[in-house]
Amino acid sequence: MTNALGLAKPRAPRRPAARRSNFELYSWLFMRISGMALVVLVLGHLFIMNILDGGVHRINFGFVAGRWASPFWQMWDLAMLWLAQIHGGNGLRTVINDYARKDATRFWLKILLYVSMVLIISLGTFVIFTFDPNITD
Amino acid sequence: MASTTATEREGTSRGGGTLYRGDLGMWSWVAHRITGVLTFFFLFAHVIDTALVRVSPQTYDSVIEVYKNPVVNLMELGLVGAVLFHALNGIRIMLVDFWEKGPRFQRAMLWTTLAVWVVVMVPGAYFMLERTLSDLFGGK
Ligand code: HEM
Ligand code: HEM
Numbered sequence: 599m600t601n602a603l604g605l606a607k608p609r610a611p612r613r614p615a616a617r618r619s620n621f622e623l624y625s626w627l628f629m630r631i632s633g634m635a636l637v638v639l640v641l642g643h644l645f646i647m648n649i650l651d652g653g654v655h656r657i658n659f660g661f662v663a664g665r666w667a668s669p670f671w672q673m674w675d676l677a678m679l680w681l682a683q684i685h686g687g688n689g690l691r692t693v694i695n696d697y698a699r700k701d702a703t704r705f706w707l708k709i710l711l712y713v714s715m716v717l718i719i720s721l722g723t724f725v726i727f728t729f730d731p732n733i734t735d
Numbered sequence: 736m737a738s739t740t741a742t743e744r745e746g747t748s749r750g751g752g753t754l755y756r757g758d759l760g761m762w763s764w765v766a767h768r769i770t771g772v773l774t775f776f777f778l779f780a781h782v783i784d785t786a787l788v789r790v791s792p793q794t795y796d797s798v799i800e801v802y803k804n805p806v807v808n809l810m811e812l813g814l815v816g817a818v819l820f821h822a823l824n825g826i827r828i829m830l831v832d833f834w835e836k837g838p839r840f841q842r843a844m845l846w847t848t849l850a851v852w853v854v855v856m857v858p859g860a861y862f863m864l865e866r867t868l869s870d871l872f873g874g875k
Contacts, residue, residue: 630832633825641822644815649862654802654811659792662785679782686775693772714779722782725789734791 625688632685639678663731672726679722687715763824763845770821777814808867815863816856823848 648654665671690711698704787795801807827844831837837844 630829633822633829637822637826640818644818648811648815649859652866653863654808655866657799657802658796659788662788662795682774682778686771686778689768689771690775693768718779718782721786725782725786729788733789 629685629688632681635677636681636685639674640682643674643678663729666726666729667731676723676726679726680719683715683719683722687711758842759845760841763827763848767821767824767828770817773817774814774821803867805867805871808864812860812863815859816852819855819859820848820852823851 647657666675691708694704694707694711698707784795784798787798802811824845827841827848830844831841
């Protein structure tokens with residue numbers, strides 16, 4: 599009743615009574631919900647950084663200090679960091695599942711992916727919360 | 736599943752569940768995948784460059800100078816174009832999945848997506864490249 603992927607055929611007369619987990623369903627839903635939030639967060643970020651007030655040419659340490667003085671932009675960046683990492687990481691997990699041919703390759707690529715996600719989320723979160731505008735004083 | 740009845744290619748070899756295969760929608764899927772992966776890789780580098788604010792203002796400023804280089808500026812335009820496509824096409828995917836008429840209009844929505852992309856990118860490119868172009872050719 600199941601194929602190589604362990605999925606029941608859609609029109610199989612009888613499907614296994616209980617599925618093992620709904621993880622893929624939740625991950626599918628998460629991609630869509632986080633996507634909606636990211637439209638505002640990321641497109642807003644790109645607009646502010648690249649278009650407003652001279653765009654990329656006015657970015658420097660003082661500019662970041664001014665923005666992170668406000669809890670609003672700290673929370674904006676924090677939400678964007680976590681959502682983009684989990685959304686993009688989950689997307690990349692799908693991509694790895696699609697293209698890796700050997701189980702060992704797939705396994706190690708995913709380990710690499712998860713390590714990089716933990717690293718980047720931790721680093722980004724740490725930087726937002728420990729930012730010091732007077733770092734050299 | 737509403738999508739199986741709405742497909743234009745009902746009854747192809749896989750049994751009719753293919754909304755996209757061989758169609759324009761397939762290329763939108765390819766582009767969605769490439770732009771998503773590209774953005775993820777950029778974000779990896781970007782969080783690290785932002786983390787330099789914890790090293791010193793001078794270190795951060797000198798790395799951010801790279802973003803102001805004309806060639807890199809052009810790459811930023813490419814990144815913005817990629818993210819914008821991914822976002823607009825992502826909205827289209829959600830409409831196909833959740834809106835009852837979505838699958839029927841998927842092709843029309845793809846053209847809408849591309850039209851909106853052009854309409855945003857033309858002024859976007861102007862504002863993003865203005866300074867670089869005037870520095871290069873403005874003779875100031
Ligand atoms: C700007 C708002 C965004 C929207 C509306 C959006 C929407 C979506 C949706 C709906 C999917 C699921 C596609 C599917 O299940 O077939 C998806 C996949 C994906 N997204 Fe996003 N996304 C956004 C931002 C981002 C960002 C910032 C990144 C990178 C950090 C990213 C990376 C990916 C990747 C890698 C995939 C997997 C592609 C695939 O499986 O072919 N997305 N996106
Ligand atoms: C060329 C385009 C971009 C520029 C010039 C830019 C610029 C910046 C700047 C100056 C900051 C410092 C914090 C602040 O001022 O808010 C920042 C932080 C951040 N950006 Fe961008 N950004 C760009 C594209 C993106 C994209 C496409 C994404 C998402 C996929 C993104 C996600 C983030 C995140 C998550 C942070 C917070 C980093 C942290 O927690 O340390 N940025 N960006």
